[in-house]
Amino acid sequence: MTKTLSAGRFRGLMTLADDRGVFKMLAVDQRPPIFKALAKHKQRQPSEVRYDEVAAVKTLLTRILAPETSAILIDPVWTHPHALAYIPGRVGLLSTLEDYSFKLHDGERWSYPIPDWSVAKIKRSGAAAVKVLAWDRPDVRQDTREHQDAFVREVGAACKKHDIPYVLELLIYPMPGEEDDSFAYAKAKPQLVLDSVRHYADDSFGADLLKLEFPVNLKYCREFAGGAFDGKARAPAYTLAETREFLAELNELSHVPWVLLSAGVGPSEFALNLDLAFAAGASGFLAGRAVWMEALDAYPDMEAVEAALKTQAVPYLRQISALADKALPWTSHHAFGGQPKLEAASEQWLKDYLA
Amino acid sequence: MTKTLSAGRFRGLMTLADDRGVFKMLAVDQRPPIFKALAKHKQRQPSEVRYDEVAAVKTLLTRILAPETSAILIDPVWTHPHALAYIPGRVGLLSTLEDYSFKLHDGERWSYPIPDWSVAKIKRSGAAAVKVLAWDRPDVRQDTREHQDAFVREVGAACKKHDIPYVLELLIYPMPGEEDDSFAYAKAKPQLVLDSVRHYADDSFGADLLKLEFPVNLKYCREFAGGAFDGKARAPAYTLAETREFLAELNELSHVPWVLLSAGVGPSEFALNLDLAFAAGASGFLAGRAVWMEALDAYPDMEAVEAALKTQAVPYLRQISALADKALPWTSHHAFGGQPKLEAASEQWLKDYLA
Incomplete structure (x- = not known):
């Protein structure tokens, strides 16, 4: 069935994309990764990093990098x-809803909104889209499943109420005893990612754009397992041809346009992820650490961080933006059967459009 | 006192301006002028023009011209x-609230919102700003004054509630017996315009940006009264030096940034209006007919209209956009005392920001 779009969601999605309909988006809403990066260089605990330090770093990232993007994802506490x-008007604005401190229930992650923040406040503040990260494992207990599903679904209902696009990010995670950088986890990853997309692609969750991770760990892909990205050799878990098949399946499963996230992989690996994802039908990227993390090595020398952003992060953003010129415009996604149509494209729509 | 801006109004204003903070905006929300233009070329009454004809023309204007602007003003009935x-995401979106058919009470104009349209619906639909045209005469009866003031103030309150910028357009008009193109009306115009700005510049009306007409009729300005714009000589009502003084006073009176509207003057006269307005402190333009009206001469030949838009209107938009590079960025307006500040620029703002 062909999807139609309400006025606010149509316009909101357009403001996130470039003129061709491709998303070239930057995330600066990270919290623990920034706390850790700033703590590392002063040998502190992440919890010892001060509010104003984080705010200053995020402001710097925004000032230097936002002009290079089609949209930027910010958090409401440290960045907004x-x-x-520093965010040009022509650059779309997404705001994060989920709190960074999920709750652990026997190793399973339960998500919550940021205190005092809501879809209604995001809409009111002038942001064009709501972003939610939902931690997911297809193999969680029933109570975790119900909690996460209710969280995702409630946000979807609020986004419909306020007619604002819902950017749903899905991330799988290692259970206790599982090691992220292990053959077993790498091998399991494609099915975990695909099952997660299959689950949340249900229309009842209300997502308008999926922010997805690359479904394989390329470090365990036979063609790169010799240590292409970090010099460390690993046993191959799949081939590049299989990787393309996983991506094709992910693209089929995604009931709405989707973009790739960078999930902490390095710049060269992420560029390869993107190349493969665009070939499979991704409509762009929403990238963070792959773009700016290396520049934070210079912290606390803010001038050196700024210099690194200008000489490394900006050219890298331009490089992956050029790659994205091969991406599928979101308006051409299979969900729309040609191109998206407004829910009500007639003289009478004002009557039916409630507020 | 220095003005601060709430989150939604700050962001909304930014999305209307270019990177420097200058508004290069196009209006296609006109209704009677479009009805008349389309009727003229088929020798009909404006009321005989069909909905789909108007929608097609406005869609064409939008498709060809929106990419050349920093923002576009549309109406919700024929355009939206x-x-x-066809409106690129990088281009800001304003929506019109007032109905085109004001009511006449003994020659005095009473304004109303478009039926089934509201500030809440404009916000929900993803537009970045609300535009209202308030017809004004400083010399109206008390009942007209109260009606117009209540209308303007209610919209201001709704814009505050939904945290969306309020673009208030002020237009004076001839009373019965007054002739628009007459020495007497031209002579009276500067004080009528200035009094109107003085009145609505009160903070209680809640405007965030004023859309103002040029305070003199340049056809009656001594330096151009020989017929510079239309070949018709007129008695001079003021000098260019006096015109500059009127503009300086208007700029002082405007308690918020302001842009110039084109009000049906031709392209060369409007370019001169702009030059003088930018020198006085205007932050850009929100222009309509001066940009695209000549192209409608080719109606109903839509291909010829499109060709005229591309060969005349687009270059003209680029010309006045280049002029606007001398305009004052809205963020430098005297109301903000240097640069605008967010109402709440702290970690705690989420708590106080209600929705």
């Missing part, structure tokens, strides 16, 4: 109050 | 349902 004036 | 997909 300080960096808003 | 058909042209939304």
Whole structure:
């Protein structure tokens, strides 16, 4: 069945994309990864990093990088109050809803909204889209499944109410005893990712755009397992041809346009991820650490961080933006059967459009 | 006192301006002028022009011209349902609230919102700003004054509630017996315009950006009264030096940034208006007929209209956009005392920001 779009979601999605309909988006809403990066260089605990340090770094990232993007994803606590004036009007604005401190229930992750933040506040503040990261494992207990599903679904209902696009990010995670950088986890990853997309692709969750991780760990892909990205050799878990098949399946499963996230992989691996994802039908990227993490090595020398952003992160953003010129415009996604149509494209729509 | 801006209004204003903070905006929300233009070329009454004809023309204007602007002002009836997909995401979106058919009470104009349209619906639909045209005469009866003031103030309150910028357009008009193109009306115009700005510049009306007409009729300005714009000589009502003084006073009176509207003057006169307005402190333009009206001479030959838009209107938009590079960025307006500040630029703002 062909999807139609309501006025606010149609316009909102357009403001996130470039003129061709491709998303070239940057995330600066990370919290623990930034806390860790700033702590590392002063040999502190992440919890010892001060609010104003994080705000200053996020403001710097925004000021230097936002002009290079089609949209930027910010958090409301550290970024919004300080960096808003540095986001050009032509650059779309996404705001994060989920709190970074999920709750662990025997190793399973339960997500919650940021205190005092809501879809209604995001809409009111002028952001064009709501982003939610939902931690997911297809093999969680029933109570975890119900909690996560209810969280994702409630946000979807609120986004419909306020007619704002819902960007749903899905991330799988290792259970206790599983090791992220292991053959077993790498081998299991494609099915975990695909099952997660299959589950949340149900229309009842209300997502308008999926932010997805690359479904394989390329470090365990036979063609790169010799240590192509970090010099460390690993046993191959799949081939590049199989990787393309996983991506094709993911693209089929995604009931709405999707973009790739960078999930902490390095710049060269992410560029390869993108190349493969675009060939499979991704409509762009929403990238964070792959773009700016290396520049934070210079912290606390903020001038050196700024210099690194300008000489490394900006050219890298331009490089992956050029790759994205091969991406599928979101308006051409199979869900729309040609091109997206407004839910009500007639003289009478004002009557039926409620507020 | 220095003005601060709430999150939604700050972001909304940014999305309307270019990277420097200058508004290069196009209006296609006109209704009677379009009805008249389409009727003229088929020798009909404006009321005989069909809905689909107007929608097609407005969609064409949007498709060809929106990419050349920093923002576009549309109406919700003829433009929105058909042209939304042609507005690039990087281009800001304003929606018109006032109905075109004001009511006449003994020659005095009373304004009303479009039926079934509201600030809440504009916000929900993803537009970045609300535009209202308030017809004004400083010399109206008390009942007219109260009606117009209540209308303007209610919209201001709704814009605050939904945290969306309020673009208030002020237009004076001839009373019965007054002739628009007359020495007497031209002579009276500067004080009528200035008094109107003085009145609505009160903070209680809640405007965030004023859309103002040029305070003199340049055809009656001594330096151009020989017929510079239309070949018709007129008695001079003021000098260019006096015109500059009127503009300086208007700029002082405007308690928020302001842009110039084109009000049906031709392209060369509007370019001169802009030059003088930018020198006085205007932050850009929100222009309509001066840009695209000549192209409608080719109606009903839509291919010829499109060709005229591309060969005349686009170059003209680029010309006045280049002029606007001398305009004052809205963020430098005297109301903000240097640069605008967010109402709440702290970690705690989420708590106080209600929705």
